[in-house]
Amino acid sequence: MTKLLVRAISGFIYAVLFISAILFSKETYILLILIFGIASLWEFFKLLKFKNLLIYGLLIVLTYLAFTNSLSDTAIKILLTLCFSGSIQLFLNLFMKKENYPSNKIQKFDISIRYLLLSVIFLMLLPFVNGHYEVSIILSLIIFIWVNDSFAFFVGKNFGKRKLFESVSPKKTIEGFIGGMFFTLLSAFLLSYFCDFLSLINLLVISFIASFLGTIGDLVESKFKRQAHTKDSGNIMPGHGGILDRLDSLLFVAPFVYLYIHFII
Numbered sequence: 001m002t003k004l005l006v007r008a009i010s011g012f013i014y015a016v017l018f019i020s021a022i023l024f025s026k027e028t029y030i031l032l033i034l035i036f037g038i039a040s041l042w043e044f045f046k047l048l049k050f051k052n053l054l055i056y057g058l059l060i061v062l063t064y065l066a067f068t069n070s071l072s073d074t075a076i077k078i079l080l081t082l083c084f085s086g087s088i089q090l091f092l093n094l095f096m097k098k099e100n101y102p103s104n105k106i107q108k109f110d111i112s113i114r115y116l117l118l119s120v121i122f123l124m125l126l127p128f129v130n131g132h133y134e135v136s137i138i139l140s141l142i143i144f145i146w147v148n149d150s151f152a153f154f155v156g157k158n159f160g161k162r163k164l165f166e167s168v169s170p171k172k173t174i175e176g177f178i179g180g181m182f183f184t185l186l187s188a189f190l191l192s193y194f195c196d197f198l199s200l201i202n203l204l205v206i207s208f209i210a211s212f213l214g215t216i217g218d219l220v221e222s223k224f225k226r227q228a229h230t231k232d233s234g235n236i237m238p239g240h241g242g243i244l245d246r247l248d249s250l251l252f253v254a255p256f257v258y259l260y261i262h263f264i265i
Helices: 003-024 026-048 053-067 073-093 105-125 135-159 174-191 200-227 243-264
Strands: 163-165 169-173
Touching: 003 026, 003 135, 026 053, 026 105, 026 200, 026 243, 053 105, 073 105, 073 200, 073 243, 105 243, 135 169, 135 174, 135 200, 135 243, 163 174, 169 174, 169 200, 174 200, 200 243
Parallel strands: none
Antiparallel strands: 163 169
């Protein structure tokens, strides 16, 4: 079996599992994100050479609070602030030549929570608006991420000449980044004919966030892998790597889209 076929089958199973969980019920969606979150944390800990059972416990507690709608607006704002501070710190870290962050157990504990755990929680909370499970939000975001990744790869491979961030991800190009964003914005126009909950303007804004910040999320994880001297975060998905490899963009984007949908529009 060729590597391309293995990759295609693995990706198909992942997509079917993800979309089926989203469409079946809010319970299956939350359960799947919890499982993905645990797997992502496990892979992230391997990259950092770090272990902490408390963080798994905190993920389960926050999942329960999210499921029971027990997180107050104040608590959510505090968690958002912490999450954004972690995202900004990791973005700035991309420009640092020293590859030693996080370098100690305290930093590893801190960034595991602010970067990964809270991103998982906001991905979980994202489709719930005023207590209603709005499937179109998470489906639209996933489509935007997949379109951006696919066309950034296609355009970059065939037309890319100028490197986007060579020190972190040598294969990414400026042409691929622009191509991915163009087709992601185009997909927003197409989705507007099927999505009643989000207007065209909102879909365009979310597609831009998904493309721009999704690329940053990919670069952030690429730097962690480069520091760990490994190609993939795991091997659970043949041809793709680990769960974190598949979710890095989506997790990085989720808190920002949550902010836009729940506090801006």
